[in-house]
Amino acid sequence: MLIIRGLSKTYNNGIQALQNVSLEIEPGIFGLLGPNGAGKSSLMRTLATLQDADSGSVQLDGVDLLSSPQVARQLLGYLPQDFGVYPHVSAEELLNQLAVFKGFVNPKERKEIVSQQLQLVNLYSQRQQKLGTFSGGMRQRFGIAQALLGSPKLIIVDEPTAGLDPTERIRFQNLLAEISQNRVLLLSTHIVEDVAELCPQMAILNQGKIVCSGSPKLLTNALQGKVWKKVFDDFKVSNSSDNQSNNWGLITSRMSRGARCIRVLSDSQPDAGFQMTEPDLNDVYFTALLDQSQAEPVTV
Numbered sequence: 196m197l198i199i200r201g202l203s204k205t206y207n208n209g210i211q212a213l214q215n216v217s218l219e220i221e222p223g224i225f226g227l228l229g230p231n232g233a234g235k236s237s238l239m240r241t242l243a244t245l246q247d248a249d250s251g252s253v254q255l256d257g258v259d260l261l262s263s264p265q266v267a268r269q270l271l272g273y274l275p276q277d278f279g280v281y282p283h284v285s286a287e288e289l290l291n292q293l294a295v296f297k298g299f300v301n302p303k304e305r306k307e308i309v310s311q312q313l314q315l316v317n318l319y320s321q322r323q324q325k326l327g328t329f330s331g332g333m334r335q336r337f338g339i340a341q342a343l344l345g346s347p348k349l350i351i352v353d354e355p356t357a358g359l360d361p362t363e364r365i366r367f368q369n370l371l372a373e374i375s376q377n378r379v380l381l382l383s384t385h386i387v388e389d390v391a392e393l394c395p396q397m398a399i400l401n402q403g404k405i406v407c408s409g410s411p412k413l414l415t416n417a418l419q420g421k422v423w424k425k426v427f428d429d430f431k432v433s434n435s436s437d438n439q440s441n442n443w444g445l446i447t448s449r450m451s452r453g454a455r456c457i458r459v460l461s462d463s464q465p466d467a468g469f470q471m472t473e474p475d476l477n478d479v480y481f482t483a484l485l486d487q488s489q490a491e492p493v494t495v
């Protein structure tokens with residue numbers, strides 16, 4: 196289990212990227228959602244022991260990761276947001292070299308491990324191909340292969356599906372699900388659907404603070420009976436109604452097939468034009484970001 200307590204980080208430019216972040220994370224995929232600049236990568240880099248926190252602690256199965264970074268690095272694998280590769284080196288060569296850094300000194304054992312990882316991520320037949328010729332999806336799968344070296348108990352994956360086409364995205368999601376058995380896999384993303392499809396547990400980070408955490412299903416159920424939808428055929432009417440919809444607790448206002456559809460949060464029907472609708476994780480996400488006034492994060 197991964198236990199994060201009171202993690203805070205302020206950069207030299209005065210930006211408070213993390214403010215008293217606390218989370219308890221069980222094995223399986225944990226989704227960390229948040230808008231651009233929320234502090235997701237700052238949290239990922241801190242957990243990966245690549246930057247120091249100002250205060251707080253992180254324990255993985257009883258090991259304090261921040262005070263023993265050398266030990267921590269044996270326990271974790273990390274796929275950063277901008278995973279750079281050497282373009283003129285083959286997948287097999289680079290993975291072999293990274294395995295050396297990870298402490299696999301026996302060449303026979305190393306060759307076996309490298310082959311296993313390449314098979315797992317479905318890149319074995321392209322193992323001699325130069326990394327510079329890999330597609331985005333192949334590169335991300337290679338990133339997972341290197342993160343898995345040494346069978347880490349914690350895998351940190353920072354915004355891995357951005358830029359992947361639908362086929363590669365599904366392939367990558369399946370890979371994450373497969374490798375998350377018996378270990379903590381922390382998935383940082385701003386794609387709500389990735390979390391809805393993959394994660395039994397999640398948190399939303401905004402302006403460095405956890406604003407909500409729990410099971411996506413329970414967080415969504417908590418909005419049952421409170422989300423109302425109205426479709427405006429006339430764009431002008433809908434524009435002028437936006438001001439009014441702010442009074443109703445506007446969640447989203449979006450154009451769909453030439454009409455504007457608004458979703459609002461309300462304990463009762465705002466007016467006769469609204470229909471109650473099934474809440475989804477997007478409603479949870481936008482509601483959590485709107486509700487900055489809450490002193491305590493919502494935990495379900």
Ligand SMILES: Nc1ncnc2c1ncn2[C@@H]1O[C@H](COP(=O)(O)OP(=O)(O)OP(=O)(O)O)[C@@H](O)[C@H]1O
Nearest residue numbers: 206208210212229230231232233234235236237238
């Ligand atoms: N090395 C740094 N020095 C100073 N400020 C930083 C540094 N890294 C990040 N920040 C700032 O800290 C805040 C959080 O950034 P961070 O990259 O952690 O957010 P994020 O949620 O990962 O964003 P994105 O989704 O856009 O990648 C931002 O305001 C960012 O500008």
